[in-house]
Amino acid sequence: MDGFGVVIHGASGRMGRMLLRVVAETDGMHLAGALDAPGSEWVGRDAGALEPLAQGLTVTDDAVGAMARAQAVIDFSTPEASLEIAALAAQARAACVIGTTGFTVEQERALEPASRHCPIVKAGNMSLGVNLLTGLVRQVAGALPGWDVEVVEAHHARKVDAPSGTALMLGEAAAEGRGLRLADVAERGRDGITGPRAEGAIGFAVIRGGDVVGEHDVIFHAPGERVVLRHLAADRAIFARGAARAAAWAQGRAPGLYGMDDVLGLRTEG
Numbered sequence: 392m393d394g395f396g397v398v399i400h401g402a403s404g405r406m407g408r409m410l411l412r413v414v415a416e417t418d419g420m421h422l423a424g425a426l427d428a429p430g431s432e433w434v435g436r437d438a439g440a441l442e443p444l445a446q447g448l449t450v451t452d453d454a455v456g457a458m459a460r461a462q463a464v465i466d467f468s469t470p471e472a473s474l475e476i477a478a479l480a481a482q483a484r485a486a487c488v489i490g491t492t493g494f495t496v497e498q499e500r501a502l503e504p505a506s507r508h509c510p511i512v513k514a515g516n517m518s519l520g521v522n523l524l525t526g527l528v529r530q531v532a533g534a535l536p537g538w539d540v541e542v543v544e545a546h547h548a549r550k551v552d553a554p555s556g557t558a559l560m561l562g563e564a565a566a567e568g569r570g571l572r573l574a575d576v577a578e579r580g581r582d583g584i585t586g587p588r589a590e591g592a593i594g595f596a597v598i599r600g601g602d603v604v605g606e607h608d609v610i611f612h613a614p615g616e617r618v619v620l621r622h623l624a625a626d627r628a629i630f631a632r633g634a635a636r637a638a639a640w641a642q643g644r645a646p647g648l649y650g651m652d653d654v655l656g657l658r659t660e661g
């Protein structure tokens with residue numbers, strides 16, 4: 392078998408199926424496990440029914456057993472399940488790539504113990520385009536200090552968290568560009584008599600419907616003009632390829648919590 396072994400956590404999901412394909416197709420790695428939720432109808436069945444290239448692998452809910460045979464796990468599931476698999480990756484000293492979004496601040500913090508024992512790469516969006524856009528947003532927000540920033544995102548009707556992980560990443564970048572913390576300036580829900588927009592706020596608006604893969608606009612408003620930075624995702628393969636690249640990058644890496652900016656060499660100091 393080619394290269395290092397990768398377990399897919401959340402294998403029957405929209406992203407899980409895509410990852411089964413992308414990992415099977417990527418040189419330097421092979422599928423070592425397809426993990427799904429305990430009690431899932433998929434457990435015990437051939438993963439070939441999820442993705443033909445995964446034929447011969449049995450979907451399992453035995454996370455300990457699967458991690459014993461792997462050097463990396465790629466997780467697109469739920470925040471609770473991500474924390475469990477990160478702890479097991481730490482025990483196995485395997486790299487852990489987390490694409491799952493919707494973490495609370497406490498859940499983000501709860502990843503720290505695992506990150507002392509294995510490399511964890513976590514990002515609300517694993518695509519090259521969004522990670523480049525994040526740097527541009529940081530730059531533009533700093534260059535246009537008085538402008539009103541609004542982040543608008545659209546996703547498919549099955550998405551359960553809002554604003555999206557990507558929208559929050561972009562909002563964080565805008566706040567960082569102005570030397571602020573997003574938590575201090577975010578306006579995440581407007582309804583009723585809201586009063587005028589708070590000066591310096593970073594606003595979020597959310598659209599849900601149909602099968603939209605993921606669309607994000609960061610709009611900078613000033614009297615008489617607007618600058619719009621946009622990313623449109625049309626294929627989940629862009630996220631899966633980013634996650635596979637992160638798993639390869641993390642092989643042999645020191646324990647710690649990393650982002651896609653580390654993987655892609657986009658991190659700017661300061």
Ligand SMILES: NC(=O)C1=CN([C@@H]2O[C@H](COP(=O)(O)OP(=O)(O)OC[C@H]3O[C@@H](n4cnc5c(N)ncnc54)[C@H](OP(=O)(O)O)[C@@H]3O)[C@@H](O)[C@H]2O)C=CC1
Nearest residue numbers: 401403404405406427428431468472490492515516517630
């Ligand atoms: N960072 C990025 O680039 C991207 C992030 N995402 C994020 O990834 C996550 C998943 O998205 P998506 O694939 O669309 O969602 P789905 O709901 O289609 O898939 C989630 C999968 O996780 C499984 N799961 C739930 N609990 C567990 C558990 N305890 N152990 C193992 N598996 C479990 C589900 O199984 P069951 O159905 O049986 O409950 C399901 O197969 C979301 O948070 C989404 O926002 C999505 C795309 C890109």
Ligand SMILES: O=C(O)C1=N[C@H](C(=O)O)C[C@H](O)C1
Nearest residue numbers: 492515516550555556557605
């Ligand atoms: O749930 C999704 O589908 C997506 N989730 C991520 C997010 O929350 O930003 C990334 C992508 O936009 C698709």
